Amino acid sequence: MTRTLVIANQKGGVGKSTSVMNLGVAMAERGMRVLLIDMDPQGGLTAAFGVDYYDIRRSAFSLIMYNHVSLARVLRPIRGKLALVPASIDLAAAEIELAKYADRAHRLRLSLQRSRIPFDFIFIDTPPGLGILTANGLVAADEVLVPVQCHYLAMRGVRALMDTVVRVKSKLNPSLRLAGLFGTMYRPNSPHSQEVVSELRDVFGPKFYKNLINYDDAVAEAPVAGLSMLEYMPRHPVAHGYRALAEEIARGRQE
DSSP states (O other): OOEEEEEOOSSSSSSHHHHHHHHHHHHHHTTOOEEEEEOOTTOHHHHHTTOOTTSOSSOHHHHHHOTTOOHHHHOEEEETTEEEEOOOGGGGGHHHHGGGOTTGGGHHHHHHHHOOOOOSEEEEEOOSSSSHHHHHHHHHOSEEEEEEESSGGGGHHHHHHHHHHHHHHHHTOTTOEEEEEEEESBOTTOHHHHHHHHHHHHHHGGGBOSOOOBOOTHHHHGGGGTOOHHHHSTTSHHHHHHHHHHHHHHHHTTO
C-alpha cells in the first residue's frame, strides 16, 4: 500500500525541498519505490536533481490542470527506484488558473488516483505559505511531515500549519493525519538549538522525531552537483541523520 506524505511548513527556508530529496533517496536505498512531487513554483527540488526548471514540457502544473495528462507522462525516472514529477515556471500561475475549478484543492489527489503506477512512498514538496498548491498536497496526502528549523522564530509558524491541517482534515481530507515533526538546521553546540528542541519535545512528545538534521554548509553544496547528501557525502552526519529519520518514518505506520 502506498504511503503518501506531504512535507509542509508555511515558513520558507526550513529545509522542505532538501528533506524531500534526501528522504526520497534514503527510502530508495532501502529498496522502496519512491515518487517525489515538486509542487513549489520555485522548483528547488527539481533544480536539485539537475532538471532544467525552465525547459519542461510536462510538469506538476500539467498534472493538476489537465485531466488527460497522466502521471506516467509527467514523471521522470531519476535513478534506481526513484522518480520525480518536476515543477515548472507555470506553477506560479496555478493560484489563478485553478480558481475556475470547483475541485481545485483535489486536483492532485484525483490525478494520483487515476494512476496505476505502483509506489511504496510518495513525498510531496510544497511551497512556503498555505495557498492552493499546499492545499493540493494536504488533500492528496495521507500524512503530514513538518520540518522545523531549530530556531525560536521558526516555531511560530507551526501553530498556523497545525490549524490548517485540522481544517483540511475536517472539510477536505478526513484521512489526513500528522506523521510527525522533525528538526532541521540543528547546531549541536548551540544552547539555543537545544532549548528549541527541548520545547518541541515537550509540546509534541512522540510526534517529534528523535533524529535531528544538523546544520552544515555541505547541505547547500550537494544540490549544485545534482546529488543528495546521501550520494554527495555518504558518511556525513547529515546523511546519517536522513537515513535514521527515514527509518523512523518507515516504521511509523506500524507504531
